[in-house]
Amino acid sequence: MIPAVAVALSIASCGGNSDKSGKSASTESTASTENQATETVPGIENVAISNSLSLEGNDQMKFDKDLFRVKAGEPVELSFKNAGTMPKESMGHNVVILKPGVDLPTFGAEAAAAAADEYIPKSALSSIVSHTKLLGPGETDKITFTLEKGVYPFICSFPGHYGVMQGKIVAE
Numbered sequence: 001m002i003p004a005v006a007v008a009l010s011i012a013s014c015g016g017n018s019d020k021s022g023k024s025a026s027t028e029s030t031a032s033t034e035n036q037a038t039e040t041v042p043g044i045e046n047v048a049i050s051n052s053l054s055l056e057g058n059d060q061m062k063f064d065k066d067l068f069r070v071k072a073g074e075p076v077e078l079s080f081k082n083a084g085t086m087p088k089e090s091m092g093h094n095v096v097i098l099k100p101g102v103d104l105p106t107f108g109a110e111a112a113a114a115a116a117d118e119y120i121p122k123s124a125l126s127s128i129v130s131h132t133k134l135l136g137p138g139e140t141d142k143i144t145f146t147l148e149k150g151v152y153p154f155i156c157s158f159p160g161h162y163g164v165m166q167g168k169i170v171a172e
Contacts (some may be wrong), residue, residue: 021117041151043067044170051076057093057135057156057165059084066167072149076169080132081140088136095143096120096157097129097169100150111157119157134158147171 040125055078064083070076082093083138098107102124102133110121118134129152130145156165 010063041067041168041170044069047076047170049172053078055095056080056081056083057095058082059086059091061091061156061161061164063156063165063167068167068169070169070171072147072171075144075146076143077142078130078132079140079142080135082135082137085137088134088139092118092134092136092158093156093161093165094132094141094158095121095154096131097145097152097154099127099129100152102127102139102153104153104155106167108155108157108162111162112159114157119159121157131157 004023044067044083049069049071051070051074053068053070053076054065057080058064071123078095078097080093080095082088084091084093096111098104103104107121107124107127111119114121120128120131129147130143132141132143133139136140147169151171152171154169
């Protein structure tokens, strides 16, 4: 019985040491969270910083770009064009910039139910940084917004589009 107690104490004391190192690793991780924002987005190192953005959506439910890099704390101007030819009622497009951490499937489901508001759900306005109008073929819209440091998802909120029409804006 004494050997069993000795083994148990030995394991418990080892677990205590890993707890302490886990806490310090957690503290180090928290301290470098700001730097990780850009490191965790694949390909961001190949994207130039610009606060003047241009984006197009098409009938194949694709944005022509899916990654932008902007300077945090300064106004960002986004010009969006629906480059498709299909009618707005069946293939309308918009750009919705969401706050970091928003659950895309949940937002997408709420947006699909918001036809009367051009698929911008009133129930989720607190999740939205900015959005364009819902555009038909050949139409354009321009929006201006300012972002704090972070990674912001953007989507088209037309029903069924958010799954493939999405990207990220990294604000540094």
